[in-house]
Amino acid sequence: MKRILPLSLIAIACGAAQAGELEVLHWWTSGGEAKAAAALKASMQAKGHTWKDFAVAGGGGDAAMTVLKSRVVSGNAPAAAQIKGPSLQEWAQEGVLANLDGVAKAEKWDALLPKVVSDVMKYKGSYIAVPVNVHRVNWLWANPAAFSKAGAKVPATWDEFFVAAEALKKAGITPIAHGGQNWQDFTTFEAVALGVGGADFYKKALVQLDPASVSSPTMEKVLTTFKRVKGYTDKNSPGRDWNLATAMVIKGEAGMQIMGDWAKGEFLAAGKVPGKDFVCVAAPGTAKAYTFNVDSFAMFKLKNDANTKAQNDLAAAIMGPEFQEVFNLNKGSIPVRLGMKMDKFDDCAKLSSKDFVDDAKSGTLVPSIAHGMAVPSATEGAIKDVVSQFWNDDKMDAKAAMSKLAAAAKTK
Numbered sequence: 128m129k130r131i132l133p134l135s136l137i138a139i140a141c142g143a144a145q146a147g148e149l150e151v152l153h154w155w156t157s158g159g160e161a162k163a164a165a166a167l168k169a170s171m172q173a174k175g176h177t178w179k180d181f182a183v184a185g186g187g188g189d190a191a192m193t194v195l196k197s198r199v200v201s202g203n204a205p206a207a208a209q210i211k212g213p214s215l216q217e218w219a220q221e222g223v224l225a226n227l228d229g230v231a232k233a234e235k236w237d238a239l240l241p242k243v244v245s246d247v248m249k250y251k252g253s254y255i256a257v258p259v260n261v262h263r264v265n266w267l268w269a270n271p272a273a274f275s276k277a278g279a280k281v282p283a284t285w286d287e288f289f290v291a292a293e294a295l296k297k298a299g300i301t302p303i304a305h306g307g308q309n310w311q312d313f314t315t316f317e318a319v320a321l322g323v324g325g326a327d328f329y330k331k332a333l334v335q336l337d338p339a340s341v342s343s344p345t346m347e348k349v350l351t352t353f354k355r356v357k358g359y360t361d362k363n364s365p366g367r368d369w370n371l372a373t374a375m376v377i378k379g380e381a382g383m384q385i386m387g388d389w390a391k392g393e394f395l396a397a398g399k400v401p402g403k404d405f406v407c408v409a410a411p412g413t414a415k416a417y418t419f420n421v422d423s424f425a426m427f428k429l430k431n432d433a434n435t436k437a438q439n440d441l442a443a444a445i446m447g448p449e450f451q452e453v454f455n456l457n458k459g460s461i462p463v464r465l466g467m468k469m470d471k472f473d474d475c476a477k478l479s480s481k482d483f484v485d486d487a488k489s490g491t492l493v494p495s496i497a498h499g500m501a502v503p504s505a506t507e508g509a510i511k512d513v514v515s516q517f518w519n520d521d522k523m524d525a526k527a528a529m530s531k532l533a534a535a536a537k538t539k
């Protein structure tokens with residue numbers, strides 16, 4: 128008769144005497160996100176470490192960041208936390224993040240990452256975070272059955288978008304599934320800014336916050352177009368979570384959603400087939416540009432050696448080819464590690480992977496503001512608030528919104 132060893136003994140037998148505990152803060156709680164996060168948990172448990180899940184619900188991570196601040200301030204930081212973009216630098220300046228150069232050197236991260244990504248993962252030349260993936264944000268998700276019922280064509284430009292939206296509305300289908308939360312409002316806004324203004328305008332106005340571009344006729348046109356989109360959302364959109372908006376497209380209650388490719392994780396988790404049950408196209412007018420959003424984890428300085436070892440194992444696993452594949456297949460994103468085979472990925476991911484390279488070459492690869500890739504968190508919060516105020520207040524015109532935006536852009 129075979130004897131079944133208790134898990135703890137197996138861990139010791141596998142040489143995991145250094146087993147540590149990893150408390151990991153993230154906001155991956157929707158169907159597709161949770162499936163992807165489970166892959167990370169499984170790989171750490173396979174090394175004998177204990178995974179303490181610290182999931183804080185709330186798309187875009189605003190709630191998670193609030194909770195993280197209070198935990199760190201009270202001297203009780205988790206081992207690892209999902210932190211992205213310029214916020215990584217802000218946390219590193221506080222002196223609370225662990226240096227990951229040891230694992231980065233051993234695993235050759237410098238050679239395995241696009242420079243645009245590795246630069247963000249470093250503080251004063253040292254790695255302080257490990258990247259997980261590349262999400263493309265400027266996508267439009269559409270339900271082909273809803274479109275054929277409405278006799279409409281999936282739009283490639285903003286003009287076509289409004290034609291399709293009218294047709295969907297006439298057919299009794301909500302044209303655009305939206306969740307009225309400020310990061311979702313801004314996800315739509317930045318897609319409109321890229322589509323209407325182009326990549327150079329986007330960079331000048333929203334990344335460099337150049338005053339002349341923030342207050343320009345192009346910005347006025349962007350704001351007006353953005354507000355027109357609202358007329359095609361349903362009355363229950365305020366406060367709705369993004370994945371519930373995706374579910375409307377999955378069920379055919381809505382025709383389209385403008386959202387990053389974590390939405391694809393929801394379609395896939397619901398058993399839907401890309402190209403058949405749903406389609407992905409670049410958000411209107413943005414086929415020749417790419418808004419990127421890179422998820423990453425930072426590790427907090429810990430005193431316990433076993434837990435520090437567990438952090439290094441986590442960092443190494445995240446950049447490992449097995450994890451990069453399985454995680455990104457579930458998450459909807461593409462691997463951030465260069466040179467990965469894409470044969471198991473679908474056409475949306477293959478297009479994303481090709482466009483990432485092409486847009487990097489042509490200077491049309493731009494960081495997502497809505498997803499914390501571009502500007503300091505205080506500025507980001509201020510401009511997001513203005514955009515949502517404008518979306519929600521039907522009495523505010525584009526000119527008034529523009530002058531508020533100009534003031535918010537000066538927030539430091």
Ligand code: BGC
Binds near residue numbers: 160
């Ligand atoms: C994150 C994604 C996440 C999405 C919705 C984004 O900011 O980068 O990983 O799936 O928010 O929660």
